[in-house]
Amino acid sequence: MQEIEQHSIIISQASLKKSLLKDEIDNLVAELGNEEKKLTSKHSLLIFDAEAVAGITHLKACIRFAIKAFKQNANIARKLNAEILLYLSGNRQISKAFPKVGITPSTMNVLMLQIVDSSVTLKALKQFDFKSFFERISVEIQDIKMNIDTIEINNVEKVLKNLEISGNVIQMYLQTKSISSADFSIIEKLAIEKSALLNLEK
Numbered sequence: 001m002q003e004i005e006q007h008s009i010i011i012s013q014a015s016l017k018k019s020l021l022k023d024e025i026d027n028l029v030a031e032l033g034n035e036e037k038k039l040t041s042k043h044s045l046l047i048f049d050a051e052a053v054a055g056i057t058h059l060k061a062c063i064r065f066a067i068k069a070f071k072q073n074a075n076i077a078r079k080l081n082a083e084i085l086l087y088l089s090g091n092r093q094i095s096k097a098f099p100k101v102g103i104t105p106s107t108m109n110v111l112m113l114q115i116v117d118s119s120v121t122l123k124a125l126k127q128f129d130f131k132s133f134f135e136r137i138s139v140e141i142q143d144i145k146m147n148i149d150t151i152e153i154n155n156v157e158k159v160l161k162n163l164e165i166s167g168n169v170i171q172m173y174l175q176t177k178s179i180s181s182a183d184f185s186i187i188e189k190l191a192i193e194k195s196a197l198l199n200l201e202k
Contacts, residue, residue: 001147003118004060005067010114010147011059012130013050016107017140024139025103031137035128036081042117045128046081050109051155052088052101052162054191059151061192062087063115065199074199080115087195090163100162109154110141156187163194 002009020028028047036045053059066083069075077083082094089097103110114128127147134141153159165187 002060002149004064005071006118007063007067008116008118008120009060009063010116010127011056011149011151012112012114012144012146013110013148013151014112014130014134014141014144015109017142019105019108020103020139021105025105028103028137028139032133035133039128040120042120043128044080044113044115046084046113046115047103047110047130048085048088048101048113049103049107050111050151051107051158053111053151054153054159055185055188056149056151058188058191058195059088059111062195063113065195069199076198081113084113087198088162090194090198092198111151153187159187159191163191165190165194 002011032045032047036043039045062084065087066075066080069083070080075083076086076092077094085097085101086092086094089100091097091100112130130146131141131144159165
């Protein structure tokens with residue numbers, strides 16, 4: 001469990017056994033929304049494409065940016081989970097953000113978030129059972145890992161394309177910082193910087 005901005009964050013990961021059709025994706029999103037409504041208002045649930053993330057630090061940064069936006073009444077989206085998607089995509093419009101970082105027919109690996117305001121006591125905090133959720137909506141998964149604290153970047157090209165980070169920007173960063181181009185942390189740092197720009201554009 002992670003602690004970010006007075007919120008408890010549980011990060012989990014899974015692979016889909018087969019890609020989902022649009023109707024299946026729509027059903028997943030709707031059913032997850034229904035599950036969230038059953039919880040207290042201090043809970044947020046989110047499932048999205050794991051390949052949209054440049055690493056655990058990038059994900060934590062986007063969660064932090066989104067929570068701070070709500071605290072400062074500077075949020076763009078009405079809900080925290082949607083605000084996180086905006087930061088992950090580096091885009092101000094959810095209609096453009098979702099195709100970039102949400103689940104699509106090409107998604108095979110997903111990340112699941114449960115975010116709970118820290119005012120909810122640990123005794124009252126119950127980990128959401130994503131495995132049972134997937135079973136209930138007939139989505140087959142494998143290799144599920146609950147409550148993880150590491151995420152590897154597994155699609156550099158997608159992250160760069162989503163955040164519109166060009167090769168020239170990467171080369172300039174390498175020259176300035178003098179770091180090996182093989183170091184994926186460069187991509188993660190650039191992704192965080194790009195996501196952070198969303199604050200300045202508001």
